[in-house]
Amino acid sequence: MSIQIRKATEADVPTIHSFIRRLAIYEKLEHEHVGTEQDLHKTLFQDQFAHVVIAKDTATDKDVGFALYFHNYSTFLSRPGIYLEDLFVSEEARGKGVGKALLKHLAQTVVQMGGGRLEWSALDWNKPAIDFYTSETVGARTQTEWLGFRLAGDALTKFAGL
Numbered sequence: 001m002s003i004q005i006r007k008a009t010e011a012d013v014p015t016i017h018s019f020i021r022r023l024a025i026y027e028k029l030e031h032e033h034v035g036t037e038q039d040l041h042k043t044l045f046q047d048q049f050a051h052v053v054i055a056k057d058t059a060t061d062k063d064v065g066f067a068l069y070f071h072n073y074s075t076f077l078s079r080p081g082i083y084l085e086d087l088f089v090s091e092e093a094r095g096k097g098v099g100k101a102l103l104k105h106l107a108q109t110v111v112q113m114g115g116g117r118l119e120w121s122a123l124d125w126n127k128p129a130i131d132f133y134t135s136e137t138v139g140a141r142t143q144t145e146w147l148g149f150r151l152a153g154d155a156l157t158k159f160a161g162l
Contacts, residue, residue, distance in 0.1 A: 001057055001064075001096040005105040008052035008066070010045045013037050016052055019066045023088040027123060050085065053105055055098045064093035067102040077116040082106055084120035103138060121148065 008016060017037045024033035043049045055065040068086045073079070084106060089098045103118075110118045122129045133140045151159055 001093065001098070002059055003064075003098055003101045004056045004058050005053050005101055006056065008044070008054050010041060012052070012054060012063075013040050013044070015054065015063050016040055016044070016066060016068070019063075019088045020068075020086065022090075023086055026088070027126075053102065055089070055093075055102050057093065057098075065089035065098045065102055067106060069106060072117075072119070074116050079116035080110075080113060081115045081117035081119065082110050084118065087120070099132060100137060 014037060017035075017040055020035065020040075021030075021033055024030045044052060050068055050070040052066055052068045054063050055067075056062065057064045066086075066088055067084060069082050069084045072081050072083045074081055084103075087099060087102055089102075107118050110116075120133075122133060124130075130142075132138060134142065
């Protein structure tokens with residue numbers, strides 16, 4: 001499979017939304033997927049809170065995956081980085097280098113901007129993803145010393161005092 005990675009445009013919003021829906025189904029979190037195409041248009045292309053790259057199979061001219069990311073910062077390194085929020089590859093394209101191409105593109109972006117880290121999370125039951133990320137091909141390590149925390153919904157509003 002020949003893969004081309006490109007920056008998403010506003011015309012890609014329906015494709016991005018579809019990939020996110022399919023990711024939510026795969027992760028057994030479909031009930032949490034409430035964002036709309038209008039939300040994506042505003043937050044990705046007007047407010048530019050995050051960025052998306054899309055993988056295309058050049059042989060079929062079909063979009064087969066995406067990565068959604070945003071910039072972060074390491075105070076210890078005093079350097080920028082990227083946090084990969086979501087990576088999804090279509091079922092028919094898995095195991096064909098699409099995920100690797102997307103991840104490599106982001107790693108190159110971090111290096112080119114003088115950054116120090118590319119970080120992401122994976123669900124603890126997603127063994128295929130964990131095995132890929134920790135393989136010699138990618139070389140990432142798990143961060144067992146950190147716990148993730150989240151404020152959302154009523155808890156977020158209550159804590160914010162609004």
